[in-house]
Amino acid sequence: MQSLERAAAILQVVAGSGGTLGVTDIAAAVGLPKTTAHSLLRTLLGVRFVEQDRAGRYALGQGLLRLGTGHLDVNELRSRASNWTDALASRSGQAVRLATLEGERVVVVHHVFRPDDSAQVLDVGTVLPADRTALGRVLVAFAPHRTVRGVDPARADVAAVRARGWAVEDSGWEAGAAGLAAPVRGSTGLVVAALGISGPAETVLDGHRGARPRLVAMVTESAQAISRELGWHG
Amino acid sequence: MQSLERAAAILQVVAGSGGTLGVTDIAAAVGLPKTTAHSLLRTLLGVRFVEQDRAGRYALGQGLLRLGTGHLDVNELRSRASNWTDALASRSGQAVRLATLEGERVVVVHHVFRPDDSAQVLDVGTVLPADRTALGRVLVAFAPHRTVRGVDPARADVAAVRARGWAVEDSGWEAGAAGLAAPVRGSTGLVVAALGISGPAETVLDGHRGARPRLVAMVTESAQAISRELGWHG
């Protein structure tokens, strides 16, 4: 596939420069018309494989460099998400968490307390049960390498969460508490984290043990806003 | 550009797996038909951005991982080139060197002695003059980020070397010695090293201070063989 080969050649050139290069130099090095190179670079910019400085020159991007070092940088995720997680805690009146899937483990990487004076413990670094928390169920449902085989309850849950686009947890994990979670996507559209709220069941759920629609909207909209911060174009 | 975005998504999925994935899993994760994913993966394989194990499963490739760590791994270059450099020394009766461009410096990374009993010094690590050695002139002429501006002798030399596909050095650097060099290409077709021979001028040059055609053929063919070892498909 010609376009992929050309993009690879461009990446090699940019990497080989050890710094920044202009479109014209890149095009000359690869042997393409300038506008063709530009089109390729625009897409590479969109997927964070290259970055651009003030003068419009291109360098390798974090999205590419990160591929060789494992997954999303947790510090970047936290810093980009923090405005939205703070706002969500304020508006929903619930505790907010961000979690990622590390191997098979659901790990809390960011936690904002409920905005009240209740006693709360910071649980960054905590490992959550994948199947009994909303955060875990979202991460499992949207896990990139998951193909669900056979007929079992997990498969039905994955399909339901994927179809709905969010998950609810109704007192399965912590007595008296409930939660909601929605997926956070990175620049390629893949789910890289889950954003969730949790609090006393009567504040999260409606009278029928279902999720309150207003809270669902808040969580999914905040998750999408964070996704866009991370370069998602959905 | 859709194909690039899709390829990026595939790379993200493979990177996120931390191991190997089959076509079917990748396709499901990215949301593409299996054969589309396969076509993309074939190209990514061709440019070394993914690699495949015995079972046909895909993992991130060295070509991609290497982009984040600077240029070609010198140890890999030496090990892949050594059969050819040894053979070239035997057949040509001359000393053989491989050099790379590190920033603006032409550095010898591999050296095979002349196959005779003359006194010789191993010069791996030596920095050569870029404009007065065949190795240097090849590397400069084919440097990926070079756009040659203005009208000067260097520009004419670059154009001549590029057009010819090899360079000659006729006693400009070492008294009584002469050399030839040709470009070695990597998997994307870019020049990553120069392969050269050198020895007493009367053994390298013909009666008119031009290169002996038989030696030119040997050097260029060996350079191409090494290029193919590195994944070049030219």
Place this chain on the structure above:
DNA sequence: GATCTCGTACGACATGGTCGGACAGGACGA
């Protein structure tokens, strides 16, 4: 102010990416 070089945008069109159907090979179970 004129000129040159840069990165970027637009739009026509042909060719290259997309993808359904098919196949060979391997694993597994009856």
Place this chain on the structure above:
DNA sequence: TCGTCCTGTCCGACCATGTCGTACGAGATC
């Protein structure tokens, strides 16, 4: 051993998307 299932791979039609010439605005230089 045979049948079934799942895998990765190949082939070819076709249309959507990548290609690229033309043009433009911005910045630097004389």
